[in-house]
Amino acid sequence: xxxxxLFSPKTDIDRATYIVLSxxxxxxxxxxxCLLTYGGITPKxxxxxxxxxxxxxxxxxxxxxxFEHMSASLVVILSGFILASVFAVPIGILMGSFRAVQxxxxxxxxxxxxxxxxxxxxxxxxxxxxxxxQKIMVIFLGTFFQQLILISDVSARxxxxxxxxxxxxxADRRRVxxxxxxxxxxxxxxxxxxxxxxxxxxxxxxxxxxxADTGLGYMILNAMRGLFTDVILLGVFTIGILGLITDFFFKxxxxxxxxxxxxx
Amino acid sequence: MSxxxxxxxxxxxxxxxxxxxxxxxxxxxxxxxxTFSVIVGPSxxxxxxxxxxxxxxxxxTSGRLELDGEPINGxxxxxxxxxxxxxxxxxxxxxxxxxxxxxxKNLAKSECEDIADDLIKAVHLDEFxxxxxxxxxxxxxxxxxxxxxxxxxxxILLMDEPFGALDSQTRQMMQELLLxxxxxxxxxxxxxxxxxxxxxxxxxxxxxMSARPGLIKQxxxxxxPRPRHIDALxxxxxxxxxxxxxxxxxxxxxxxxxxxxxxxxA
Numbered sequence: 282x283x284x285x286x287l288f289s290p291k292t293d294i295d296r297a298t299y300i301v302l303s304x305x306x307x308x309x310x311x312x313x314x315c316l317l318t319y320g321g322i323t324p325k326x327x328x329x330x331x332x333x334x335x336x337x338x339x340x341x342x343x344x345x346x347x348f349e350h351m352s353a354s355l356v357v358i359l360s361g362f363i364l365a366s367v368f369a370v371p372i373g374i375l376m377g378s379f380r381a382v383q384x385x386x387x388x389x390x391x392x393x394x395x396x397x398x399x400x401x402x403x404x405x406x407x408x409x410x411x412x413x414x415q416k417i418m419v420i421f422l423g424t425f426f427q428q429l430i431l432i433s434d435v436s437a438r439x440x441x442x443x444x445x446x447x448x449x450x451x452a453d454r455r456r457v458x459x460x461x462x463x464x465x466x467x468x469x470x471x472x473x474x475x476x477x478x479x480x481x482x483x484x485x486x487x488x489x490x491x492x493a494d495t496g497l498g499y500m501i502l503n504a505m506r507g508l509f510t511d512v513i514l515l516g517v518f519t520i521g522i523l524g525l526i527t528d529f530f531f532k533x534x535x536x537x538x539x540x541x542x543x544x545x
Numbered sequence: 546m547s548x549x550x551x552x553x554x555x556x557x558x559x560x561x562x563x564x565x566x567x568x569x570x571x572x573x574x575x576x577x578x579x580t581f582s583v584i585v586g587p588s589x590x591x592x593x594x595x596x597x598x599x600x601x602x603x604x605x606t607s608g609r610l611e612l613d614g615e616p617i618n619g620x621x622x623x624x625x626x627x628x629x630x631x632x633x634x635x636x637x638x639x640x641x642x643x644x645x646x647x648x649x650k651n652l653a654k655s656e657c658e659d660i661a662d663d664l665i666k667a668v669h670l671d672e673f674x675x676x677x678x679x680x681x682x683x684x685x686x687x688x689x690x691x692x693x694x695x696x697x698x699x700x701i702l703l704m705d706e707p708f709g710a711l712d713s714q715t716r717q718m719m720q721e722l723l724l725x726x727x728x729x730x731x732x733x734x735x736x737x738x739x740x741x742x743x744x745x746x747x748x749x750x751x752x753x754m755s756a757r758p759g760l761i762k763q764x765x766x767x768x769x770p771r772p773r774h775i776d777a778l779x780x781x782x783x784x785x786x787x788x789x790x791x792x793x794x795x796x797x798x799x800x801x802x803x804x805x806x807x808x809x810x811a
Contacts, residue, residue, distance in 0.1 A: 445602050446632040450646040451622030451697060464636045541636045541677040 329511035334518070337511040351519060353495040354485055357413060361420025361488075362481045366474060369428035374466050376429065377436025378458075390426050398423040399487050411492035423484035424477045431477070435469030436462065468535070468542040475531035482524045548733055549576040549599065549701055554608035556594055556759075568594045569605070570758030576701070581727060581734045583748035584761075585741060585790065587797050591759025592737045596705050599735060600626050612700060622646055625694030626703040629710060631686045633678040639689050640665065640674040646697035664692035667726050684715040688722065695726070701733040708743070717775065720746055728772060741794065745786045746773060753790055755797045763793055 286292045311331070317323045318330035329337075341347035375382045398419050405415050439462060447461045489498030497516050504512035535542070556569040568591040576582045586592045597603045598610060601620035610617040612624070625646075633642050640661050647657040665674050668688040678686055687707050694702060708716040720743060727734060738744050744751045748767050755762045767786060769777055777783055 440630065440632070442628050442630045442632050443634070445597075445600075445620075446626065446628055447645075448602065448620035449600050449622075449624060449626040449703075450693065451649045456649065461634065464634070467636070539636070541679065543635065543679040 326508045327510065329509075329514055333511040334514045337509075337515045338518075341512075341515065347515070347519065350495055350497050350500045350516075351523070353499075354489070354497040354520075355523070357416045357488060357496065358420055358481050358485055361417040361484075362424055362478060364417065365421045365425035365428055365477075365481075369425050370432055370470055370474075373429045373432025374436045374463060374470075377433035377466075378439070378462055383433070386429070390429050393422075393426040394430060398484055399490075402487070402491060406491065415491075416488040416493070416496075419488035420481050420484050423487070424481050427480060428473060428477050431473040432466070432470055435466050435473065438469070439465045468539055471531065471535045471539065475528060475535075478527050478531065479524060482520060482527075485520070548578045548580075548613055549574075549735065550609075550611045551575070551595075551599075552609040552611075554595070554598065554605045554610065556591065556598070556603070557606045567758040569598075570760045572608075572760055574752065574761060576733060576735055579731045579733055581736065581747060581749045582752070583736045583738060583744040583750070584752045584754055585738055585744040585794070586754030586759075587756050587794060588739055590754045590756035590797070592739075592754050593705055594759070595754075596626070596703050596735065596737050599701070600624050600703050622650065622697040623700045624703060625697050625699035625701075626705065627687065627690045627694050627707040629706040631678070631683070631690075631710075633681075633686055633689055633693070635678050638675050638677055639670055639681070642678070642689055643692045643696050645693060650697070660696050664696055667695075667729070668692045668722065682715075683711050684719055687711070687719060691723065691726070695730070695732070699732070701735060704734065704736040706738055707736075709738070709740075716743070721775070723747065724771070724773060741787055741790050742778060744790070745769070745783055746778060751786070751790065753793045753797075756800065762797070765789065 286294050287298075314328075314331060318328055338347065372382070372386065376386050377383070401422060402415075402419065405418050409415050409418060443461060443465060444457055447457045452460060485496070486498035486501065489496040490502065493499040493502075497520055501513050501516035504510075504516070551572060551574040554569055554572045555567070557565055557567055559565040572595065574595075584592045584595065594603065598605055599612075599617065601617050601624065617624075634645065637645065643661045643664055644657045647660050652660075661674075665671055668691060670685060670688055670692070673681060673685065678689070681689070690707070708719045711719060724747065736744075736747060745767055750764060750766050752764045753762045754760065765786065769780070769782055769786075
């Protein structure tokens with residue numbers, strides 16, 4: 282019975298088994314890391330050992346520098362992400378349901394979505410300098426066009442019957458949009474904000490690549506020059522953990538704000 | 546006096562890269578006040594198009610549609626509709642769904658509440674009024690959809706195969722519930738179905754439609770006394786109606802099938 286559920290597709294397993302399997306995967310990676318470093322398989326400059334990363338962390342927590350980098354990065358990523366979302370959500374909803382808006386915007390988004398943000402950095406520096414605005418703009422451009430496309434898709438998928446039904450209940454066009462289309466899009470919007478938040482984290486290092494003097498991306502790049510692999514790994518883990526926290530936040534917010542929505 | 550009147554309605558769809566389809570060909574139909582009128586026909590005969598025209602969700606290529614002598618232009622709360630697909634607003638509770646129409650009309654809050662109380666009771670969902678649609682079964686959702694459409698006190702109630710997605714036991718229950726509600730508040734109803742039993746059980750009159758082109762082939766008055774209960778389904782008179790409609794529909798099904806095959810090979 283027990284093994285059968287493990288090997289049948291789309292069959293639930295019990296919670297304890299799930300946790301054990303998850304722990305195993307973490308343990309395997311940790312064991313491999315220990316083996317490579319303490320076993321002397323990789324050279325010292327190549328990969329820092331676990332205890333060195335912990336020490337690097339303790340030191341930078343002690344002198345607060347880790348938190349300074351963290352808050353600098355969070356300001357950049359949250360500003361860029363919120364700015365992108367504020368525009369992408371309403372425009373995306375309209376784009377998915379109004380052909381005219383789609384016709385206006387699609388040529389630009391279709392083109393922009395394939396441009397790597399890093400290719401625009403020289404222009405951004407030329408136009409807005411090397412301050413925090415430029416870094417926020419990198420996050421903005423990296424997430425905005427992706428959000429627009431994903432959210433317009435959410436809006437396009439809202440059932441026509443739901444809209445028609447609102448008309449037969451006496452709603453005019455304005456109220457069909459505000460009272461039906463917009464709330465109907467909310468679960469999909471939340472899901473895609475969560476996904477694009479993940480992408481925003483990946484653009485962070487790109488944003489802090491040029492002319493930064495603080496931030497987690499800067500910390501990693503700076504450590505690379507001295508081959509401080511302990512600091513690099515510390516930065517990587519910090520980003521990973523912050524990413525997990527934002528992900529949990531979005532899951533929690535969805536359950537809290539949209540208790541009516543069916544699919545979690 | 547006839548209340549809903551359709552005169553010489555023709556609908557031609559002209560899809561890109563495909564030959565035009567004559568969905569409705571010169572259809573005329575009258576539905577009298579407080580009558581329960583059913584249109585039965587094979588799938589693809591244009592019966593849903595006909596209902597959407599009355600709802601104002603589509604416009605005919607030619608012909609006239611009138612409700613109480615006024616031409617139909619676009620959708621309105623006058624003409625409530627229950628769809629086959631589940632169309633409850635998932636972010637609203639059962640009670641809020643029912644109050645959707647009255648609130649749009651800016652009725653006083655107490656008035657909205659009274660309407661909701663009354664209708665939720667009528668469809669036996671008192672215990673679920675605070676539930677979200679995701680917590681309801683298919684039959685319950687359609688009961689809410691019925692209550693929501695009635696909350697506007699429409700002049701005509703349009704129903705587009707509302708029980709089509711339900712299992713046969715639930716469907717039978719829903720039919721009886723619908724008749725109960727209709728008996729106590731007397732509405733003009735235009736009901737679409739492909740289920741002959743459903744058509745006879747519910748209707749004062751049944752209009753049999755044919756496919757391609759869609760037109761009304763024959764109309765029958767159903768003289769089975771009301772209130773009707775499940776035993777009506779096995780009465781001899783019911784069987785007579787069923788035999789008549791079956792033979793009308795049988796020819797149509799063959800014709801529709803042939804037409805489909807013809808298009809495929811053409």
